[in-house]
Amino acid sequence: MASDPLRPDPNVPLFARPRVAPLPPPPRPSGPSIPLAASPPGRDLLLRTLRPILSELSADALAFGRTAAYLWGVDVHPRGTSVTRERLRVALPPGVRGASRHGVVVHRELIPYPDRSLIEGVRVTAPARTALDLAAEAGCPYRATAVLDRFLARGALRRGRLLSTLRRHPRSSRPGLALAVGLSDGGSGSPAESWVRVLLYRAGLPRPVTQCRIETARGRFHADLGWPDQRVALEYDSAEHHSSRVERERDRRRYSAMIDAGWEVVSIGMHDLRTHPERLLRRVRDLLLDRGWRPSPTARERVGRAVRRIERDPPRLDEG
Numbered sequence: 001m002a003s004d005p006l007r008p009d010p011n012v013p014l015f016a017r018p019r020v021a022p023l024p025p026p027p028r029p030s031g032p033s034i035p036l037a038a039s040p041p042g043r044d045l046l047l048r049t050l051r052p053i054l055s056e057l058s059a060d061a062l063a064f065g066r067t068a069a070y071l072w073g074v075d076v077h078p079r080g081t082s083v084t085r086e087r088l089r090v091a092l093p094p095g096v097r098g099a100s101r102h103g104v105v106v107h108r109e110l111i112p113y114p115d116r117s118l119i120e121g122v123r124v125t126a127p128a129r130t131a132l133d134l135a136a137e138a139g140c141p142y143r144a145t146a147v148l149d150r151f152l153a154r155g156a157l158r159r160g161r162l163l164s165t166l167r168r169h170p171r172s173s174r175p176g177l178a179l180a181v182g183l184s185d186g187g188s189g190s191p192a193e194s195w196v197r198v199l200l201y202r203a204g205l206p207r208p209v210t211q212c213r214i215e216t217a218r219g220r221f222h223a224d225l226g227w228p229d230q231r232v233a234l235e236y237d238s239a240e241h242h243s244s245r246v247e248r249e250r251d252r253r254r255y256s257a258m259i260d261a262g263w264e265v266v267s268i269g270m271h272d273l274r275t276h277p278e279r280l281l282r283r284v285r286d287l288l289l290d291r292g293w294r295p296s297p298t299a300r301e302r303v304g305r306a307v308r309r310i311e312r313d314p315p316r317l318d319e320g
Helices: 043-057 065-071 125-137 139-156 159-168 177-183 191-200 245-260 270-274 279-291 297-312
Strands: 090-094 105-106 116-119 120-127 209-216 219-227 232-236 266-268
Touching: 043 065, 043 090, 043 297, 065 090, 065 120, 105 219, 120 125, 120 139, 120 159, 125 139, 125 177, 139 159, 139 177, 139 191, 159 177, 177 191, 191 219, 191 232, 191 270, 191 279, 191 297, 209 245, 232 245, 232 279, 245 266, 266 279, 270 279, 279 297
Parallel strands: 090 105, 232 266
Antiparallel strands: 116 120, 209 219, 219 232
């Protein structure tokens, strides 16, 4: 009987000719608010743990999901969770047995060769595939966009690779995934900043520039989000990074310099996103209109309807 050229030979692993892809060095931040670590803690221990497990399970076993993300330098584990105490996520071809002995969380799928890579001898889903897998599991475009933004900010991949991988991803039709890819941006400094961009998009407001450059008499600053044509800046002040007296005074000086340079600065926190996002949207809309944004009457009405929808059914957001 002739063999089917489209079916892989079960005796020959797909990973017969791997290409080595070491952890990329951290990129320079787009602005002063994006500190990036070279390697997350416990990564070396995770690699040492995975090597024998993957080798014993199958020649086609790979680190998958949040485990793969950690190897690429992106920690998407719940806050306060140690990666060394989490069950490993592993992709296995259908029919492979023995996973229960290692206590791993199994994803049953034969990952195609273009979506595979190696990190220091450990088989792992490629960065774009890893990011899309996690975004597809996120459950809403807010969290999906935040996941993709973190991979882009880390320098683990480029948006072009996300787009090409999305075309062949088995869950490419999942609601919100394509939208998240379209909204993804490596200039985002936190999940909350990603959520704000999705919120603005859903309201029909103009897309802001991430890490928006602002020239002032006191030097160059970067706002989290900005609309240069209208000279409107939006800054997300997290409780984690803007709570001390020194940090508040630094923010005050930055905002004062931006205002002196002719910019309007909108400062928001998690409370604005969680409780009354419609107030934030109306404030941004009114500022953009006052400063020269000229949508058509139809577009302006669409914005009003979208804001009212968000007011009736606000997104449920948390910092994880």
